Amino acid sequence: xxxxxxxxxxxxxxxxxxxxxxxxxxxxxxxxxxxxxxxxxxxxxxxxxxxxxxxxxxxxxxxxxxxxxxxxxxxxxxxxxxxxxxxxxxxxxxxxxxxxxxxxxxxxxxxxxxxxxxxxxxxxxxxxxxxxxxxxxxxxxxxxxxxxxxxxxxxxxxxxxxxxxxxxxxxxxxxxxxxxxxxxxxxxxxxxxxxxxxxxxxxxxxxxxxxxxxxxxxxxxxxxxxxxxxxxxxxxxxxxxxxxxxxxxxxxxxxxxxxxxxxxxxxxxxxxxxxxxxxxxxxxxxxxxxxxxxxxxxxxxxxxxxxxxxxxxxxxxxxxxxxxxxxxxxxxxxxxxxxxxxxxxxxxxxxxxxxxxxxxxxxxxxxxxxxxxxxxxxxxxxxxxxxxxxxxxxxxxxxxxxxxxxxxxxxxxxxxxxxxxxxxxxxxxxxxxxxxxxxxxxxxxxxxxxxxxxxxxxxxxxxxxxxxxxxxxxxxxxxxxxxxxxxxxxxxxxxxxxxxxxxxxxxxxxxxxxxxxxxxxxxxxxxxxxxxxxxxxxxxxxxxxxxxxxxxxxxxxxxxxxxxxxxxxxxxxxxxxxxxxxxxxxxxxxxxxxxxxxxxxxxxxxxxxxxxxxxxxxxxxxxxx
Amino acid sequence: xxxxxxxxxxxxxxxxxxxxxxxxxxxxxxxxxxxxxxxxxxxxxxxxxxxxxxxxxxxxxxxxxxxxxxxxxxxxxxxxxxxxxxxxxxxxxxxxxxxxxxxxxxxxxxxxxxxxxxxxxxxxxxxxxxxxxxxxxxxxxxxxxxxxxxxxxxxxxxxxxxxxxxxxxxxxxxxxxxxxxxxxxxxxxxxxxxxxxxxxxxxxxxxxxxxxxxxxxxxxxxxxxxxxxxxxxxxxxxxxxxxxxxxxxxxxxxxxxxxxxxxxxxxxxxxxxxxxxxxxxxxxxxxxxxxxxxxxxxxxxxxxxxxxxxxxxxxxx
Numbered sequence: 001x002x003x004x005x006x007x008x009x010x011x012x013x014x015x016x017x018x019x020x021x022x023x024x025x026x027x028x029x030x031x032x033x034x035x036x037x038x039x040x041x042x043x044x045x046x047x048x049x050x051x052x053x054x055x056x057x058x059x060x061x062x063x064x065x066x067x068x069x070x071x072x073x074x075x076x077x078x079x080x081x082x083x084x085x086x087x088x089x090x091x092x093x094x095x096x097x098x099x100x101x102x103x104x105x106x107x108x109x110x111x112x113x114x115x116x117x118x119x120x121x122x123x124x125x126x127x128x129x130x131x132x133x134x135x136x137x138x139x140x141x142x143x144x145x146x147x148x149x150x151x152x153x154x155x156x157x158x159x160x161x162x163x164x165x166x167x168x169x170x171x172x173x174x175x176x177x178x179x180x181x182x183x184x185x186x187x188x189x190x191x192x193x194x195x196x197x198x199x200x201x202x203x204x205x206x207x208x209x210x211x212x213x214x215x216x217x218x219x220x221x222x223x224x225x226x227x228x229x230x231x232x233x234x235x236x237x238x239x240x241x242x243x244x245x246x247x248x249x250x251x252x253x254x255x256x257x258x259x260x261x262x263x264x265x266x267x268x269x270x271x272x273x274x275x276x277x278x279x280x281x282x283x284x285x286x287x288x289x290x291x292x293x294x295x296x297x298x299x300x301x302x303x304x305x306x307x308x309x310x311x312x313x314x315x316x317x318x319x320x321x322x323x324x325x326x327x328x329x330x331x332x333x334x335x336x337x338x339x340x341x342x343x344x345x346x347x348x349x350x351x352x353x354x355x356x357x358x359x360x361x362x363x364x365x366x367x368x369x370x371x372x373x374x375x376x377x378x379x380x381x382x383x384x385x386x387x388x389x390x391x392x393x394x395x396x397x398x399x400x401x402x403x404x405x406x407x408x409x410x411x412x413x414x415x416x417x418x419x420x421x422x423x424x425x426x427x428x429x430x431x432x433x434x435x436x437x438x439x440x441x442x443x444x445x446x447x448x449x450x451x452x453x454x455x456x457x458x459x460x461x462x463x464x465x466x467x468x469x470x471x472x473x474x475x476x477x478x479x480x481x482x483x484x485x486x487x488x489x490x491x492x493x494x495x496x497x498x499x500x501x502x503x504x505x506x507x508x509x510x511x512x513x514x515x516x517x518x519x520x521x522x523x524x525x526x527x528x529x530x531x532x533x534x535x536x537x538x539x540x541x542x543x544x545x546x547x548x549x550x551x552x553x554x555x556x557x558x559x560x561x562x563x564x565x566x567x568x569x570x571x572x573x574x575x576x577x578x579x580x581x582x583x584x585x586x587x588x589x590x591x592x593x594x595x596x597x598x599x600x601x602x603x604x605x606x607x608x609x610x611x612x613x614x615x616x617x618x619x620x621x622x623x624x625x
Numbered sequence: 626x627x628x629x630x631x632x633x634x635x636x637x638x639x640x641x642x643x644x645x646x647x648x649x650x651x652x653x654x655x656x657x658x659x660x661x662x663x664x665x666x667x668x669x670x671x672x673x674x675x676x677x678x679x680x681x682x683x684x685x686x687x688x689x690x691x692x693x694x695x696x697x698x699x700x701x702x703x704x705x706x707x708x709x710x711x712x713x714x715x716x717x718x719x720x721x722x723x724x725x726x727x728x729x730x731x732x733x734x735x736x737x738x739x740x741x742x743x744x745x746x747x748x749x750x751x752x753x754x755x756x757x758x759x760x761x762x763x764x765x766x767x768x769x770x771x772x773x774x775x776x777x778x779x780x781x782x783x784x785x786x787x788x789x790x791x792x793x794x795x796x797x798x799x800x801x802x803x804x805x806x807x808x809x810x811x812x813x814x815x816x817x818x819x820x821x822x823x824x825x826x827x828x829x830x831x832x833x834x835x836x837x838x839x840x841x842x843x844x845x846x847x848x849x850x851x852x853x854x855x856x857x858x859x860x861x862x863x864x865x866x867x868x869x870x871x872x873x874x875x876x877x878x879x880x881x882x883x884x885x886x887x888x889x890x891x892x893x894x895x896x897x898x899x900x901x902x903x904x905x906x907x908x909x910x911x912x913x914x915x916x917x918x919x920x921x922x923x924x925x926x927x928x929x930x931x932x933x934x935x936x937x938x939x940x941x942x
Contacts, residue, residue: 047941047942050941050942051942226942227942228938228941228942229941229942230941234941238934238937238938241930241934242934247718247721247722249714249718266937268914268917268918268920268921268922269921269922269924269925269928269933270930270933271918271922272918273721273914273917273918275717275718275721277714277747278714278743278744278746278747279743281711281714281744282711282713282714282717282743282744282747283714285707285708285711285714285715285718285744286714286715286717286718286721287718288715288718289714289715289716289717289718289719289720289721289722290718290719290721290722291718292705292715292718292719292722293718293719293722293723293726294722294723295722297718297722311708312708312711315707315708319705405938405942406938408931408934408935408938409931412930412931412934415930417723438703439703439723440682440683440684440685440703440704440719440723440726441682441683441703441723441725441726442682443681443682444682447649447681447701448652448701449652449681449682449701449702449703449704450703451697451698451704451705451706452704452705452706453705453706454706454707454708455706462653462698463698463706
C-alpha cells in the first residue's frame with residue numbers, strides 16, 4: 001500500500017503475471033516542457049538509485065530561454081559502474097507531439113515508447129519499438145481531481161516507471177514526502193494520488209514489461225558509507241568547504257552560478273562569507289584580497305568570465321598568491337552556447353594571461369571527482385602558493401550522480417589563517433624556497449614589512465628593473481610548478497598496457513571513453529585509456545606510456561583548430577613531439593557518445609573491423625527476445 | 626571554525642610596544658619627481674599613523690597603478706601594489722577577510738574615476754570598512770601626459786593636442802553619488818588639513834574617501850593654483866556646524882545633510898575643502914556579514930564544520 005487514498009491495491013489486484021526479468025541498467029529519457037517537472041522525476045529516480053546502492057547518472061538539457069520550451073531529462077540507472085548517461089534510450093516518455101518528434105530517434109531498437117495518448121499520435125505500425133499509449137494527462141487529472149489541472153503528471157509517470165522496474169515504493173514515497181513535505185499537506189497527498197494512479201495502471205496494458213535490476217554485489221561497495229546523489233557543482237562547492245575554504249567572491253554566469261549560490265548560502269554557517277561582486281574582475285580581486293589575509297579563497301566563472309579575470313590572474317602568479325579559480329566551461333567563443341558543453345577553455349586556462357605565467361590546471365572526471373579535485377586544488381594552492389584553475393564543464397555541473405559519501409573525519413582541513421610572528425629573516429619572495437606569505441596581522445621580526453606586488457621584485461618585494469632578478473624570479477615561479485609536476489601521481493591507465501591505440505581524455509569525457517574502450521577491446525583491438533586530471537603541469541612518465549601504443553587518440557570536445565588538433569592534443573604534441581598523437585574532436589555542444597569515440601578511433605586506425613562493429617545497432621536490453 | 630566571530634582571527638600577543646614614528650614607517654625613497662604634491666600626502670600619512678598609533682602589523686597600505694599608486698613601497702607596513710583600477714575590490718577582500726586590520730588604499734584620478742570607476746561605486750555603496758585616498762592631479766603622469774577623467778576642457782595633452790573636449794568628472798558629486806559614508810576634499814599644499822581629513826577618514830566606521838588635489842609639476846604645473854593663497858588663489862574651508870545654538874551656526878554646513886553636500890559639490894571651481902558628508906548610521910558590510918554569520922551559527926546551534934558537512938550530505942542520501 002502506497003497511500004491511504006489508493007483506489008485499488010496495485011500489489012494484489014494488478015500483480016504482474018510473471019517474475020521480473022533481470023537487467024543490468026536502463027536509460028530512461030523523459031521529454032516534455034520545462035514546466036512539467038520532469039527534472040524532479042529524474043531527481044527522484046537518481047536519489048532512489050543512490051539509496052538503493054545502485055549507480056546512476058543523469059543528463060539534462062535546460063532550455064536557453066527563461067521559461068517554457070522543450071526540455072529533457074535522461075537518467076541511466078543500474079548495477080555497477082555507470083560511466084555515461086547512455087548514447088540512446090531504452091525508454092522514451094513523450095509528453096507532447098514535439099517531444100515524440102524530436103526524440104523518437106534517440107530510442108534504441110526494441111526500446112519502449114511510453115506516450116501521453118492525450119497529446120501524442122505516434123507513427124502507426126512502427127514495430128521498431130514497443131509502443132504503449134498511456135493517458136498521462138487525463139489519468140493524472142482523474143486521480144488528483146480539481147479543475148482539470150494536469151499538475152502531477154510527472155509523478156504519475158514516476159509511479160508507472162516504479163511499477164515497470166519493480167522499484168522500492170516505500171523509498172520513493174519517502175523521497176516524495178521529503179521533497180514536498182515542507183509545502184502544503186495537500187501537495188503531498190495529491191502527489192501520492194498521482195503516483196498511485198500511475199503505479200496502478202493496468203498490468204495488461206503494459207505488455208508484460210516488468211524488470212528488476214541485478215542484485216548488487218555489496219563487496220564492491222566496501223567504503224561502508226552510504227551513497228549520496230548530487231550534481232557536479234554541488235560536489236565542487238562541498239569539496240571546497242571540506243578543504244577549509246571559507247572565503248570567496250563571484251559574479252553570476254551560467255553554468256557557474258549555482259556554485260556561488262551554494263557557497264553564499266553555506267559559508268556563513270561555517271563562519272565564512274561569499275561576496276557577490278560588481279563584475280568578474282572585482283570578484284577575482286576580492287578573492288585574492290581574501291587569500292592575502294591568509295584565507296585561501298575561491299572565485300569562479302564560465303568562459304567569458306575567465307577571460308575577464310586574466311589580468312588579475314597574472315598578478316596572482318606574479319605575486320605568488322594562492323587562489324582557486326573554477327571555470328565551468330560552456331560552448332564558446334563569446335556568449336556562445338551558454339547551456340551546452342564544451343572543453344574549449346583549456347588553452348585559455350593554461351596560457352590566457354600576458355607574460356610568462358606558469359599555471360596549475362586540474363579537471364574533474366565525474367561528479368564525485370568534482371569533490372576530490374576541489375580538495376586537491378586547495379592542497380596545491382597552499383603548498384605552492386599559486387593560483388589553481390579547476391576546469392569543470394556544463395555536463396558535470398548539471399548532471400546528478402550517486403557516489404559514496406566522502407570520509408569527512410579524515411578529509412577535513414582546518415581553515416585557520418596563520419598569523420604567527422615571522423622571524424627577522426622573513427622574505428616574501430626567497431629565491432631558494434617556495435613563497436610563504438605573511439598575511440597582514442602577522443608581526444615581522446625585522447620590523448621591515450613585506451609588499452606583495454605585480455611589478456618584478458627582489459626577495460623583499462621591492463620593485464626592480466634588474467635583468468638578473470627578472471630571470472631568477474621567472475625561474476622561481478616556473479620551478480615550483482615543475483616541482484609540483486614531478487610530485488604528481490601517475491595518471492589512471494585502463495585496459496591494455498600496450499597495443500594498437502591509447503585513448504587519452506580529460507574532464508567529463510572520462511566515462512564515455514572508458515565505455516568506448518570496452519567496445520574497442522571487445523572488437524579485438526588492443527588498447528588502453530589514459531585519463532588526465534592534472535593537465536598542467538603534466539605528471540611525469542607519459543612519454544614512456546605513449547611509446548607503448550601505435551596511435552595515441554586524444555578525444556576532447558573542442559575544435560580541431562587550424563592545424564587539425566584539439567587543445568589537449570596540440571599541447572601533448574608540443575610537449576612530447578610524438579607524431580603518433582592524433583585528435584578526435586567535435587563541436588556539437590553535447591557530451592561524447594560512446595559510438596562517436598569508437599568511430600573516431602576506427603578512423604584514426606583505419607580499421608574496417610572497428611567500423612563494422614559500429615554498423616551493428618545496439619539493441620535495447622528491453623527488446624523482446 | 627566554530628567561533629561566531631570569524632572575521633577576526635585571534636590577534637597574536639603584542640610583545641613589543643614601540644611607538645610608531647616616521648622613521649619606523651619610512652620605507653623606499655619615493656620615485657616621484659621633485660616638487661610633486663604626493664610627497665606632502667606621504668608626509669601627512671606618516672603623521673596620521675603617528676597620531677593613531679595602530680599596532681604596526683595591523684596597518685595595510687594598498688594601491689593600484691599610477692604615480693600615486695607607488696605609495697605602498699614608501700610606507701613600511703603590510704601592503705601591496707595591485708593592477709590598474711582594481712585596488713578597491715582587492716582591499717575589500719582584505720577588510721572583510723580580517724576585520725581587525727586598518728586598510729588604506731591610495732590611488733590617482735585615472736585609477737579611481739576612470740578604469741576603476743565601477744569598483745569605486747560598488748565598494749562605496751557596500752560601505753566596506755576602509756579608507757581610500759584619491760590623489761587627483763587631473764592628468765596621467767606615469768604615462769607622461771594624457772587626458773585624465775578630471776582634466777578640464779581645453780587642457781592640452783598628448784591625447785588631446787588641441788585641448789580636452791570631454792566633460793570632466795566632478796569628483797565630489799561622483800563620490801557623494803556612490804553612497805560613500807564619509808566624503809572629504811583636501812589639498813596637498815595644506816598638510817594640517819590633510820592630516821585632519823585622513824585621520825577622521827581612518828576613524829570613520831565604513832567606506833571613507835578623501836580626494837586630495839595633488840599637483841603634477843611635470844605635466845600639469847599650476848593646475849590647482851586657484852586654491853593656493855600664496856599663488857593668488859582662494860582657500861575656502863568648509864565651516865562645519867557646531868550645534869552651539871549661535872545665529873552664525875545656522876549658516877554652517879551640516880555634514881549629515883546630503884542635499885547640502887551636493888550643493889557644496891556644485892560650487893564653481895576651485896570649490897570648498899573639508900568634510901562634505903558623513904553618515905555614521907549605515908552599517909558597514911563588515912558588520913552586516915558578521916551578523917549573517919552570527920544568525921547562521923545560531924541556526925546551526927554552533928555545530929562543528931564536520932557536523933555541518935555530514936548533516937548536509939545526510940540530506941542528499
